[in-house]
Amino acid sequence: MQNYTYLVNREHILKAEDIPEDLVVCEFPFCAEESEEKRKLRKAAADAAGRLLEYGKSFGYTLYGVSGYRSYERQKEIYHQRLQETPAEVVNQYVAKPGTSEHQTGLALDVSSPEVDYELEEIFAETPEGKWLAVYAPMFGFILRYPKGKENITGYAYEPWHIRYVGKSLSLYLSLTGMTLEEYHQI
Ligand SMILES: [Zn+2]
Numbered sequence: 001m002q003n004y005t006y007l008v009n010r011e012h013i014l015k016a017e018d019i020p021e022d023l024v025v026c027e028f029p030f031c032a033e034e035s036e037e038k039r040k041l042r043k044a045a046a047d048a049a050g051r052l053l054e055y056g057k058s059f060g061y062t063l064y065g066v067s068g069y070r071s072y073e074r075q076k077e078i079y080h081q082r083l084q085e086t087p088a089e090v091v092n093q094y095v096a097k098p099g100t101s102e103h104q105t106g107l108a109l110d111v112s113s114p115e116v117d118y119e120l121e122e123i124f125a126e127t128p129e130g131k132w133l134a135v136y137a138p139m140f141g142f143i144l145r146y147p148k149g150k151e152n153i154t155g156y157a158y159e160p161w162h163i164r165y166v167g168k169s170l171s172l173y174l175s176l177t178g179m180t181l182e183e184y185h186q187i
Contacts, residue, residue, distance in 0.1 A: 020106035045165035070103035125160035138175035
């Protein structure tokens, strides 16, 4: 788990003991208290996200972190809570099983804005903030991990709010080619 480019999805699964060693508390605007696990990211991702959001401010855009790191244990809780209320076929479409959430890497961040009440909804893509994020995230080492039209490759619905740190050379390469991380790992 030490590099920034590895793949985590429904087939590439992390173990409970895969815990990043360099998690830090994010200092940029965040919809979570400093004590909350989801306020954390790996150091390089936290620094880059801070620079990205700061740059957004210079365009007049207010963006907030909503959810960063999520441990295997926390994902397990969420998954099992949902199973108590909803049939498994439905839950499996929307909630990652423990070990399959990219948030466990500490490199994924959900971003939103006051304009959409900090919700993680597809409508975010239509806002000026959402459009700005899609264009500028790759300049800071992030990709929009679950793009529209690639649902059958990523295995996830379009999520315009979910960015993943992969480092600047790969983020630029992927944004230029329009490839997903899955496609990159197949080369
Ligand atoms: Zn996410």
